[in-house]
Amino acid sequence: MSQGVSVRIEGLKKSFDRVDALKGLNLEIAPSELFTLLGPSGCGKTTLLRLIAGLERPNGGRIYFDDEDVTDLPPHKRKIALVFQSYALFPFLNVFDNIAYGLRILKLSRKEIEERVKEAISLVRLEGMEKRRIDQLSGGQRQRVAVARAIVIRPRVLLMDEPLSNLDAKLRVEMRSDIKQLQKRLNTTTIYVTHDQEEALSISTRIGVMSSGRLLQIGTPMEIYSRPKNSFVADFIGSTNILPAKLTKKEGGYIISCGIWKISIGARPPFDNPDIKLSIRPEKIIIDKDPHIPNAVLALVHEIQYLGKSIKYKVGISGFEGEITVETFDSKEIKEGEEIYIGVDERDIHFLED
Secondary structure, X not given: OOOOOOEXXXXXXXXXXXXXXXXXXXXXXXXXXXXXXXXXXXXXXXXXXXXXXXXXXXXXXXXXXXXXXXXXXXXXXXXXXXXXXXXXXXXOOEHHHHHHHHHHHOOXXXXXXXXXXXXXXXXXXXXXXXXXXXXXXXXXXXXXXXXXXXXOOOOOEEEEEOOXXXXXXXXXXXXXXXXXXXXXXXXXXXXXXXXXXXXXXXXXXXXEEEXXXXXXXXXXXHHHHHOOOOHHHHHHOOOOEEEEEEEEEEOOEEEEEEOOEXXXXXXXXXXXXXXXXXXXXXXXXXXXXXXXXXXXXXXXXXXXXXXXXXXXXXXXXXXXXXXXXXXXXXXXOOOOOOEEEEEOOHHHOEEOOO
């Protein structure tokens, strides 16, 4: 399979009926990277993918594969492959012929077509199904055929638009692992579009979080989850507590006040403004009947949700409107209506820009 190329996007703009879908977007994707565009419906991620594929023309900006400007090239000259949400398979062709279709368009020899299709079928684990009709396949098998048809042409860039959205939850988990392993073996630059945060975190080399035609943050899954830049990213990626607070200086450090909750920190925060906003992930908050935990404060348990692998508590503290969510992975024998203590290590507090 082919070595991936870098993808560079400079000042890309796209509008539809005077609505700006992309607003001067810049992005660099490394060769052989699995880069995920993540965001809610209407954020511009599929528009960006279609521009990279050549299915749409930008209103401004340029697109480069390595150092080649492909902005004005038609799709068939970009040597890309696209896996659609609907798979877009030919129902009148069997598995082998669906996968071989692009190679026949390229007018390769029968021998090379057979060799490449056999290799692709092996990579997606569909051996023995070459003669099956598409309507004889499960959803997961159809998805594998769509991926095989894309990779068999050995594209410079593989584009995947919500490829797992039509599968049930259990199969999605299985298939995203397969896609991650396959991409490593192929070594092909892959751009993956999804609105599913867990899917993006589990498969990506890096993630670009989009909203309203802009990239709000780019980083590894760990960076995006642990150090979100702003409230949108913090709230969109997983579950978090976004807490408005006051910052005051003290000898040897600072105090963060959220209602009666006083959190001591030693390091200088990134902002001088006394009005700040924090993100604290629910699993980073400690809940206990014992007050001897870091930065402890008395809290009242409003609600308990048993989730199987974890337990989620919604608690309130004096002087703070709203609830704070805590998630633990062991039973604390705590009841609704009970007063307990919550606390947090200063290393698990993240300051937001907005």
